[in-house]
Amino acid sequence: MQLRYSFRVYPSAGQCMALARAFGCARVVFNDALRARESARAAGLPFVSSGELSKQLTASKKTPERAWLAEVSSVVLQQSLRDLDTAYKNFFDGLKGKRPKMGAPRFKSRKDKRQSVRFTANAGWKITAGGKLRLPKVGDLAVKWSRSLPSVPSTVTVVKHSAGRYFASFVVETDSEMLPATDDVVGIDLGLTHFAILSDGTKIDSPRFLRRAEKKLKKAQQDLSRKAKGSKNRAKARIKVARAHARTADARREFHHQLSTKIIRENQAVAVEDLAVKGLARTRLAKSVHDAGWSAFTAMLEYKAALYGRTFHRIGRFEPTSQVCSACGVKDGPKPLHIRTWTCGACGAHLDRDINAAVNVAKAAGLAVSACGARVRPGLVPAQREETGTHPKASGASGSQAGISVL
Numbered sequence: 001m002q003l004r005y006s007f008r009v010y011p012s013a014g015q016c017m018a019l020a021r022a023f024g025c026a027r028v029v030f031n032d033a034l035r036a037r038e039s040a041r042a043a044g045l046p047f048v049s050s051g052e053l054s055k056q057l058t059a060s061k062k063t064p065e066r067a068w069l070a071e072v073s074s075v076v077l078q079q080s081l082r083d084l085d086t087a088y089k090n091f092f093d094g095l096k097g098k099r100p101k102m103g104a105p106r107f108k109s110r111k112d113k114r115q116s117v118r119f120t121a122n123a124g125w126k127i128t129a130g131g132k133l134r135l136p137k138v139g140d141l142a143v144k145w146s147r148s149l150p151s152v153p154s155t156v157t158v159v160k161h162s163a164g165r166y167f168a169s170f171v172v173e174t175d176s177e178m179l180p181a182t183d184d185v186v187g188i189d190l191g192l193t194h195f196a197i198l199s200d201g202t203k204i205d206s207p208r209f210l211r212r213a214e215k216k217l218k219k220a221q222q223d224l225s226r227k228a229k230g231s232k233n234r235a236k237a238r239i240k241v242a243r244a245h246a247r248t249a250d251a252r253r254e255f256h257h258q259l260s261t262k263i264i265r266e267n268q269a270v271a272v273e274d275l276a277v278k279g280l281a282r283t284r285l286a287k288s289v290h291d292a293g294w295s296a297f298t299a300m301l302e303y304k305a306a307l308y309g310r311t312f313h314r315i316g317r318f319e320p321t322s323q324v325c326s327a328c329g330v331k332d333g334p335k336p337l338h339i340r341t342w343t344c345g346a347c348g349a350h351l352d353r354d355i356n357a358a359v360n361v362a363k364a365a366g367l368a369v370s371a372c373g374a375r376v377r378p379g380l381v382p383a384q385r386e387e388t389g390t391h392p393k394a395s396g397a398s399g400s401q402a403g404i405s406v407l
Helices: 013-042 050-060 064-071 074-096 209-225 232-266 286-292 294-307 353-364
Strands: 002-010 114-119 133-135 139-144 156-161 166-173 185-190 194-198 203-205 269-273 311-315 341-343 350-352
Touching: 013 050, 013 064, 013 074, 013 114, 013 139, 013 156, 050 064, 050 074, 074 114, 133 156, 139 166, 185 232, 185 294, 185 353, 194 232, 194 353, 209 232, 209 286, 232 294, 269 294, 269 353, 286 294, 294 311, 350 353
Parallel strands: 185 269, 269 311
Antiparallel strands: 002 139, 002 166, 114 156, 133 139, 156 166, 185 194, 194 203, 341 350
């Protein structure tokens, strides 16, 4: 399978200028090619082929207006045309139902949050004996190698983010690493107060990285708003805001990686629920939903399960995991979010809402788990009102009630 490895690079001032030139040239080539195809479509002409775009690029490099395109590696420019082809292919495949729908290709801007160029093997890039990344017409970039590459990559993509950080991204082929087999299986119910609730009764608190960083982010944003537009101080303040957000995103990503790796290593099969994140992000809990990052976490579980020889299940979002007793299987109807524990009227089991849902997630995936973990000792759970999304009137479900706003 293919995996992406990203490493931080530290270009010098001159190399930053060379990379900025490469970013700009790749962006201009992409926009020129997109404009040519859109103009042909508006005029009712046939779709401009990749070969014709390549000929136009070669001709434009010989004109005074585009002579500066020759200052960067030609491979970078050709890759920009291939990126446009990929964007069109993804767009058309989405219309045909072959993949999720995507928007039509759009023009790139120098103000985009992400600038990138790609070098293939034809460009002659390489990793030197001293551990530096040698790029044509850029030079030797200092790289912070956090780990070794499992195989020799054929391409490298240099990316600059809005925080001013540079990364070298390699896509390499890697073999699966089969972990020792285990009999443990787990179902996972994702939430807000607790990030993840496992079917064995384990509850993992939500770190809430964005909530914890809000004070610093607010101060940085206020400093930015006071700077004059177009000034150098405003550019510096913008970098500070971007770096503060990048630190928050890095902490969240690290948490997701550590937790997903731990779960995959300890369990032979993992089941999660397919949550409607886009719909939840339109509610009053939108900030908390985005802060949790459920989609990124489940994506990590999925690819790590494939990498380490584990089984990954994703059950439908309409499974009534919170309505069914995991002990006897009786469905007693939906319950408002403020009901965290209840007693099953059929078998008398005292159930925790989240653990019960995690057990039902595992059972819906066909995993043999014990329902005993869903039973808890009776008692009220203290309410956290700052994020409650409950209705003012409780439903008629029996059992203890408390107001933790998790899903």
